[in-house]
Amino acid sequence: MEGTVLGVGVGVFLLALLWVSVLLLCVLLARAPGVARFSVIFVFLGALIITSVLLLFPRASESPTPEVEFKIVDAFFIGRYVLLTFLSAVFIGSLFLVLIHHILEPVYAKPLRSY
Template sequence: MARVLGVGVGLFLIAFVWGICIFFCLLLTRASTGISKLGPVLIVVAGIFTGILVVIPREPQFPTEDEQAVIYDYSIVYRSVLVAVLAVFTVVGLVMYLVKHAMEPVYAKRLRRLRA
């Protein structure tokens, strides 16, 4: 199975569940009805879910010989250069916008004298 930064899908599921749990706990603390007491129940459910995913691993800890074959993507160099060039031109464009438009001086106009 695919891994991101050497971490499996289970860790992303745990982070997602805890993020949703914290969001709903914060949301339910503002409720004025009896549903506001549901926050600790959500934390217990997230804890049980985390315990299940930690205790029962689905994949072997060490990869087999078939999974050790590494395929390199050499086009990442060209993509990185493209992103770097785009970032440089974005910064140059923002600086030029600030210099030419946003920080353009506004001179005060003379008031005409009022004759009494």
């Protein structure tokens, strides 16, 4: 499904924008003095007509188009395992060197001073 955000198409966002703007306009016109206050009815009816047109005449088909199945081929399969083997050997060799030079480092006793 192309052109969707969170699985929702453009039409839903268009309807939400329409009704938020109509709600804001109705609140502003409700505070207007005189005859302008009654234009809220026309704004609301206009939004209903636009909503019904958008709902009754959808652009996209109701059945989704069948997706083409792609077969994923790993062309670097052998090279990946060679690299993994090399890195594992380097890691084990590094652990061995740390064991010899850091952990098993000999501690020599200091000679005692005799007076």
